[in-house]
Amino acid sequence: MKVVEVTAVEIEGTLRVPWKIATATMDTLNAVLVRVTADDGTVGYGEAIARKGTRVTKAVVEDLLAPVVLGKDPFAVEAIWDDMYATLRTRGHSRGFLIEAISGVDIALWDLLGQKLDEPVSRLMMGSARTSLPAYASSILIDTPESMAKEAAALAAEGYDAIKIKIAGDLDTDIRRIEAVRESIGPAVRLMLDANSGFDAAEAIALSREAERHGVYWLEEPTFLDDLPGYRRIRQGSAVRIALGEGEFTTAGFRDFIADGLIDVAQPNITRAGGFTGVRRIAALAESFGIKVAPHTGASGPICMAATLQLSAALSPFLIHEYMYLENPFEAFFETALPKPVNGIIQVPQEPGLGVQVRADATQRFARENAG
Numbered sequence: 001m002k003v004v005e006v007t008a009v010e011i012e013g014t015l016r017v018p019w020k021i022a023t024a025t026m027d028t029l030n031a032v033l034v035r036v037t038a039d040d041g042t043v044g045y046g047e048a049i050a051r052k053g054t055r056v057t058k059a060v061v062e063d064l065l066a067p068v069v070l071g072k073d074p075f076a077v078e079a080i081w082d083d084m085y086a087t088l089r090t091r092g093h094s095r096g097f098l099i100e101a102i103s104g105v106d107i108a109l110w111d112l113l114g115q116k117l118d119e120p121v122s123r124l125m126m127g128s129a130r131t132s133l134p135a136y137a138s139s140i141l142i143d144t145p146e147s148m149a150k151e152a153a154a155l156a157a158e159g160y161d162a163i164k165i166k167i168a169g170d171l172d173t174d175i176r177r178i179e180a181v182r183e184s185i186g187p188a189v190r191l192m193l194d195a196n197s198g199f200d201a202a203e204a205i206a207l208s209r210e211a212e213r214h215g216v217y218w219l220e221e222p223t224f225l226d227d228l229p230g231y232r233r234i235r236q237g238s239a240v241r242i243a244l245g246e247g248e249f250t251t252a253g254f255r256d257f258i259a260d261g262l263i264d265v266a267q268p269n270i271t272r273a274g275g276f277t278g279v280r281r282i283a284a285l286a287e288s289f290g291i292k293v294a295p296h297t298g299a300s301g302p303i304c305m306a307a308t309l310q311l312s313a314a315l316s317p318f319l320i321h322e323y324m325y326l327e328n329p330f331e332a333f334f335e336t337a338l339p340k341p342v343n344g345i346i347q348v349p350q351e352p353g354l355g356v357q358v359r360a361d362a363t364q365r366f367a368r369e370n371a372g
């Protein structure tokens with residue numbers, strides 16, 4: 001079996017209501033869809049995260065990675081990953097567009113293998129093979145404390161026992177947000193905070209004192225990921241669990257956070273951190289330090305959502321699945337819509353590969369040039 005074609009398409013979904021977080025406002029979701037075909041006609045789909053510069057990611061897939069992958073046996077998926085990584089590693093490209101594009105190709109290869117072997121990737125990885133996952137509601141967007149509390153109460157009433165809210169880096173209002181939401185959901189529902197790097201270390205420590213008082217389950221990305229000294233200070237000054245990693249890449253990116261004991265929960269995004277192969281390696285590293293993995297989905301495209309269900313089902317140190325309960329502009333991408341959680345539990349599709357059928361018209365319909 002040999003790979004005979006690798007293509008990439010820029011896709012875009014338009015949000016009716018823009019998403020507001022601490023460091024950005026989004027009115028579209030963008031990604032790059034990767035399609036890999038084998039000589040027997042088997043096809044696999046992958047996705048590379050690409051909030052911006054989708055054209056760059058497409059070029060990396062088609063101009064840089066396709067020549068590495070073409071002619072290779074997809075069963076050598078880890079060796080192919082290493083070969084792709086080797087293309088620019090010695091030139092300093094161990095992060096960013098290169099790894100994001102590799103992630104897309106790797107996901108497509110695993111999907112292709114699943115299609116070929118008639119098994120979902122969650123079983124193909126020979127890990128935990130879970131068929132359902134605990135999920136949390138992600139995420140209540142920045143708003144007034146009152147309206148965020150109302151939204152949280154509705155989610156708790158739906159049966160979620162874990163809810164994440166965005167905070168904005170404005171300490172006083174954020175503390176009122178935490179108080180209002182905690183009061184609305186009661187003590188039994190886990191409450192997570194996502195700061196999207198909106199604080200500096202001193203503010204994060206001040207906020208975490210309040211978070212401790214309100215029984216916050218984790219504080220996510222309190223400051224920028226390249227501020228390792230800041231994370232050391234936050235760790236010393238706070239007893240709240242720290243979660244991060246949606247902006248990190250490969251084991252090399254997670255290694256310092258994990259080895260220095262700076263995090264409790266690793267959140268790699270499969271479409272950024274290295275695909276199934278890359279995240280499996282990160283999970284093995286995390287597990288050896290007693291750290292749990294809660295894969296990130298967030299503002300991603302449709303393949304990310306499907307692939308992350310398979311990934312979460314397979315990983316041994318898995319903690320909880322990030323379910324985006326917000327508007328999904330890619331709902332019509334698959335023949336059958338992805339499952340939604342019931343009472344905070346989401347089912348893992350058991351069909352081959354990523355467990356989904358891409359609709360015949362989906363690529364064209366969501367192609368960036370046709371979106372809007």
Ligand SMILES: [Mg+2]
Nearest residue numbers: 194220221246
């Ligand atoms: Mg986040």
